[in-house]
Amino acid sequence: RPSSFLPPPSSSSSSSSLSSSSSSSDPWRNNIKKAGGGIMVDGGTHWIRPLRMWLGEIDSVVGQIAHPFADMEGETLVKALFKFKSGKFASFDAIKVSSFLAPDPWWRIIGTLGEIVIKSEGIFLYNDENPSGKLELYPPKNYFGSFAP
Secondary structure, X not given: OOOOOOOOOOEEEEEEEEEHHHHHOOHHHHOHHHHOOOHHHHHHHHHHHHHHHHHOOEEEEEEEEEOOOOOOOOOOEEEEEEEEOOOOXXXXXXXXXXXXXXXXXXXXXXXXXXXXXXXXXXXXXEEOOEEEEEEEEOOOOOOHHHOOO
């Protein structure tokens, strides 16, 4: 995070999705015995890791799962609220759909003085001085580059 602009985040959100086209080339994802679960098992650890890096260890979780995409045997919709030992909170959404979705930011970090949005085009700062967003850091090389030290 641009340390000179915002205090430690008070909340963060992550939104992730897999389209049916990603599973058609990897049908193992749809098989609960091969994958071990649904979308949360498939990608959840990758998506939750940055939250733990930024906000600390998880204290408690409240969530809900559903199965709107019948081709995957495991959960295909996850909504959760994480409370971290640091007192911070994060909301988490993951969904598997049969069609394509409009792109979402990879991460949205909300602090008391503004918001940081991480997306494929770069890392943007939104605050009183930059209500339309200011490109703060170069575009990440890939998903993992968005939260690497």
